[in-house]
Amino acid sequence: MPHCVIARRVHFNAAHRLHNAARSDEWNRATFGPCNNLNYHGHNYELDVHVEGEIDPETGYVLDVGILKKVVDEAVIVHLDHRNLNLDLPYFADRIPSTENLAVFIWEQLAPRIPRGRLARIRLWETPRNYVDYEGN
Amino acid sequence: MPHCVIARRVHFNAAHRLHNAARSDEWNRATFGPCNNLNYHGHNYELDVHVEGEIDPETGYVLDVGILKKVVDEAVIVHLDHRNLNLDLPYFADRIPSTENLAVFIWEQLAPRIPRGRLARIRLWETPRNYVDYEGN
Amino acid sequence: MPHCVIARRVHFNAAHRLHNAARSDEWNRATFGPCNNLNYHGHNYELDVHVEGEIDPETGYVLDVGILKKVVDEAVIVHLDHRNLNLDLPYFADRIPSTENLAVFIWEQLAPRIPRGRLARIRLWETPRNYVDYEGN
Amino acid sequence: MPHCVIARRVHFNAAHRLHNAARSDEWNRATFGPCNNLNYHGHNYELDVHVEGEIDPETGYVLDVGILKKVVDEAVIVHLDHRNLNLDLPYFADRIPSTENLAVFIWEQLAPRIPRGRLARIRLWETPRNYVDYEGN
C-alpha cells in the first residue's frame, strides 16, 4: 500500500515569559527584549501534527484525523491551553518556554501516543509570521 | 470629492486573565472557565483600524496608511504589545480585560489622535475565530 | 455602557445540489451549470455570527463567545454538519439550498435563541472567495 | 422575499507609482516615500465585490456569483491585471493611482453593469494588511 503523511492543525493559547534565571536581569533584557516582560505576554499557537504511515485499505486512512485530534487534545492541549507555560508546567520550571523548546515538549508528549503510523513532524506557529519545525532529534 | 474608508491591520500579543474581584472565586470560575486561570493566558491580537474621510485630490489618500500605522503604534501598540493587560495597564486595574473592553480602550486612545478623517470602526481579533467590532458608542 | 458587536466563526461541511424541480432539466443545467450535478457536490462552509449588545460591566462581555458557540452548535451546526442539505433537511425539500437561502435558514434558527443582545448579521462563506451577508429582512 | 448581500473575491496584480506631477520631487518623496519610486513597484490586489438585492425564489440567488465574476472580469480585471496603472490606464493619466482612487475607478466601471441588484460596496486589498472600502459616494 502507498504511504503518505496526514496532518491536523490544532489551536491553543498560553502566556509565557522568556527568562534565564541563571543570568542577570541585564542579560535577560538584552537577549529577550520585550519577550522578557516580567508580567508575561501571550500567544495564539497553531500546531500542525504530521503522522506518516501506510494507508489502511479497509478505511482509506493512515490514521483517522478525529482520533489524532483526540490524542493531541489529551496529550498536549489539555496541558497548554489557557495556561501560563512558566508557572503551570513543571517541564518549564528549568527550561525557557521558547517556541523551539515548546515544540520539543509537544513532541515528547505526543510521539509515544500515536496509535498508528509514526509522528513525522510538528510545525508550531507562535504567530502567523513565525514557526518552528521539529522532527524529533 | 468621494469619501471612503481606509483600513490598516496591526498586530500585538499580550497576556490577560478574566476575573471580577468583586465576585467569589466560584462565580469567576463558573463565568470565565479557563479564561479565569490564575496565572494568565495570552493571545496574538490583530487589530483593524478603519478611518473614514474624503479623498485628498493632492495625494489620493484619505490618510496615508503609513501615518496611520505610526499613530496606532504610538497610541496603542506600545502600551499593549508583549504586556500583561491586567498588571501592566492601569486602565484594567478595575476593568475586566475582555475583548470588548479592550476594544473600548483602544478606541479611546486612538479616536482623538487620527490626524485626518475620523475613526469609523475598529475590529479586534482575539483569535482567528472570534472578534469584536466597536464604533465608539 | 458602550455597546459593540461580538463575532464567532464556526465551521461545517455539507453536500448540496442547486436544482429547481418546477423547471426543465435544460433550464436547470443552463442556470446552475456544474452546481446542478445530479449526484451533488459539497463545500466547507465558514459562518461568522455577529451579536450586538451592551457590554455587561460584571463580565466585560456582550455575550460569552463560548456560550454563543454552544448555541450555534445546537441550533445550527448539528443540523448542517456532514449533511446533504437537499436530502437531510426538510426546510430544503422545496427551497433551493443556495448560500443565500442557507443564510436565511441559519438566521431563522439562530435569531430567537440568542440569550443576550440580538443577532445583528451572519456572514456565510461557501468558499474562501464567495460569501453572503444577511441581516434578517 | 428576503434581501441580502452576496460577495465575490477576485484577484489581479499591477504595478504603480504614487506621484503628483504638479508638485516638486521633494514634496513627492516626502509625501509618498518608497511608493514614489521612479521605476514603479507593485501589488497583488484582492477585490471583494458586494451586490445587494432580493433573493430570486426561482434560483435562490441574488445574482449568480459566476455571472458576477464574469462581469467583474470584463469590466475591471481585463483592464487592471498584469498592467501598470500609471502608464496603461488613461484614467490615471491625471490621477494618483492610490488604493482609494483605484477603488473609485473600479466602482465607476462596475456599478452600471451589475445585471441584478445593486453594487453595495467594494473592498479593495492592496496588501494583506491594508484595504479600502468604497460605497459609491
Added chain:
Amino acid sequence: MPHCVIARRVHFNAAHRLHNAARSDEWNRATFGPCNNLNYHGHNYELDVHVEGEIDPETGYVLDVGILKKVVDEAVIVHLDHRNLNLDLPYFADRIPSTENLAVFIWEQLAPRIPRGRLARIRLWETPRNYVDYEGN
C-alpha cells in the same frame, strides 16, 4: 543551473461518503462517524502541486505555473470539481474516497503528464485544518 520546486494551488469542491461496502453498517458508523452519512457531505479542497526541476535559463522557469495550472485542470480538476467522488468517479467504485486515497488518485493522474521537471509532492487540504502530503510511493 540551480534546481528548485515550484508550486501552484488549485481549488475544487466535491461530495463524498466514507463507506466500506465489505463491512457492516455498524462497523461503518463506528469507524467513520458522521463521514459515513448515507446522503453524502462535501468539502472545498485545496491542492498544492509541487514540481521539481532545473531552472531553464531561457525563461527563468522550472515550469510556467500557467502551463502547470492547465495540466492540473485537464488531468484532475475536470474530473473532481462539482462532483460526487463515490458516484461520478469509477476509480472510487471500490475504493474509499478518503483524503489519502484521493491524493493517490490525483498523483496517478498528474505524475505522467508533467511536461518539464517531475512531480515532487502534492498537498491536499480537505479542510483548512487537515491535509495529506503524498510523494508517490
Added chain:
Amino acid sequence: MPHCVIARRVHFNAAHRLHNAARSDEWNRATFGPCNNLNYHGHNYELDVHVEGEIDPETGYVLDVGILKKVVDEAVIVHLDHRNLNLDLPYFADRIPSTENLAVFIWEQLAPRIPRGRLARIRLWETPRNYVDYEGN
C-alpha cells in the same frame, strides 16, 4: 541538544517584467503572456526563511527570530521592497526576474549572513496561490 528549524515570514512588494532580450518580441509574448507587459506589473511577495540548527540551552533559541528579521531586512528587503526588479537591481540586468531566479538571488544574499545555524530553505510566494521552494543547489 535537539535541533530544529525556525522560520520567519517577511513581506515585500515589487514590480517586474518577464522578458528575454535575446529572443524576439513574438517569442516573449508567446512564452510569458501578460507577464511580458512592456510597462511592468507587480506583486506582494511573502518570503519564509528557514534556519536549521541546534537549540541553544542558554536562550532556548536556534536563532532569535528578531535577529533573523533584521538580517533579512538588511540583506534582502532593503534591496527589493517597493522596487522594480528589472530596473533597480543590477543582478537582473541579464537575468529574468522570475520567482525561481528571485529565490536564488535571495538565497545568495542571505545564506552567508545567517549568524547561527544555517539557511535550510526559502519559500517565496509570488501570489497566495503560487510559490517556489529553494534549498541552495
